[in-house]
Amino acid sequence: MESIGTCPICLTDISAADEAFIEPCLHHFCFRCLQAWVRTQQNQASPVTCPVCKTPFNSIIYDCHDVAYRVWSIDDAPTSTGKHLDNRFGLTSEQRRRRSRYSAPCNQVEEEQVSAVEKGNTLESRHFEEVFVTLKALSRPAVAQWLIRELQALLLQEDVDLLAHHIVGNLKHGIEASVLEKKRLKKLRPGRLEGDKAVEVVAAAMVPYFPEYGKKLGQEFVEFIISGLNIDAHDAVVFRIKEEEAEEEEGIG
Numbered sequence: 001m002e003s004i005g006t007c008p009i010c011l012t013d014i015s016a017a018d019e020a021f022i023e024p025c026l027h028h029f030c031f032r033c034l035q036a037w038v039r040t041q042q043n044q045a046s047p048v049t050c051p052v053c054k055t056p057f058n059s060i061i062y063d064c065h066d067v068a069y070r071v072w073s074i075d076d077a078p079t080s081t082g083k084h085l086d087n088r089f090g091l092t093s094e095q096r097r098r099r100s101r102y103s104a105p106c107n108q109v110e111e112e113q114v115s116a117v118e119k120g121n122t123l124e125s126r127h128f129e130e131v132f133v134t135l136k137a138l139s140r141p142a143v144a145q146w147l148i149r150e151l152q153a154l155l156l157q158e159d160v161d162l163l164a165h166h167i168v169g170n171l172k173h174g175i176e177a178s179v180l181e182k183k184r185l186k187k188l189r190p191g192r193l194e195g196d197k198a199v200e201v202v203a204a205a206m207v208p209y210f211p212e213y214g215k216k217l218g219q220e221f222v223e224f225i226i227s228g229l230n231i232d233a234h235d236a237v238v239f240r241i242k243e244e245e246a247e248e249e250e251g252i253g
Contacts (some may be wrong), residue, residue, distance in 0.1 A: 008052050010032065022182040023071070026056045031062045031072075035162055036162045038074050041208055043157060049208055051144040051166075094235060101220065101238075102154060127223060135175050135191055137225050144168060146231050147193050148226050150217065154210055160183035167205045167221075171185035175202050190195035195222045 003004075007014045007030045020031035027050055029037075038060075041048045047056045063070040137143070144164060151160035171193065179191035193201075202218030203211075224234055 004028075004087075008035055009037060009166055011166070011173070019074075020060050021062060021064075022050050022057045022149055023059045024057065025050050025053050027052045027107070033162060035072075035160070036061055037039070040155070040157070040160075040163065042074070043155070044209055048207065051208070054207070079119060095149060097167050097239065098150060098237075099153040117129070128199055128219065131191035131222070131226050133171060133175065133195060133197035133222060134193075134197045135172065137228070138171055138175070141224075142223055142230050146234075149231070150220070153214060154161070154217070167202055170201050170205055171198055176200065191228055193224070198222050216238065 004019055005014050005028060006012065008027070009029055010033050012030075013233055014028065014030050018030050018032060019028055020034050021028045022034070029051070037051060038048055046093055048058075049056050058074055060072040060074070061069050118248055145163045147167065149162055151163055152158060155163075174197060175191050175193045178193050199215060199218035202221055203214030206214030206217055227234055227237075229237070
């Protein structure tokens with residue numbers, strides 16, 4: 001199948017039969033990826049924007065043959081209100097619990113991580129510029145599962161696989177770029193991406209959806225990746241402090 005470039009959303013080859021362009025910026029993507037992107041963005045308050053340059057757009061050019069083409073208006077795309085989404089996709093108790101993490105300020109999350117160390121738990125308080133994300137750590141199956149669960153909790157919808165793939169793909173691209181840079185500088189280190197840069201990558205990918213939660217998601221994601229824990233074990237560590245504090249408050253009362 002003929003390839004005419006790489007889709008910035010799914011990071012795979014764009015087939016000629018599935019090529020689509022955003023009007024007016026003319027960045028090209030897989031048509032199916034753009035449709036999924038539009039559906040996801042339409043469920044948010046912000047306007048639909050290009051994944052590459054963030055230009056707002058209302059139509060997609062596709063099915064191009066020489067000078068002939070078709071236009072897909074995003075006004076024709078099915079939309080869902082937040083209420084509808086919540087009824088259609090019910091959060092699990094774990095997702096509701098995780099969602100509450102994002103309603104707390106960043107400094108509160110960091111204080112809880114410091115408290116975890118003081119109480120002897122395995123979750124350490126880390127400075128993100130001092131830790132690294134590697135391809136090996138990013139390739140653990142639990143990493144994609146954790147991210148999908150998190151995005152579902154934040155966006156209140158089930159179909160988040162494309163966005164999760166986009167975030168992980170961008171992180172892998174960052175690691176691969178780091179490898180090339182180290183080779184250029186003749187530094188023989190394994191491919192890895194600094195934690196603070198990984199947080200920035202995740203935050204940038206979340207801008208069209210929940211920009212206010214992008215940094216927090218990045219921090220939580222990096223913490224999970226470098227922890228090496230499975231989802232249940234990580235949840236147990238993260239929420240143990242809150243449970244212990246609640247028990248202490250009940251004892252005082």
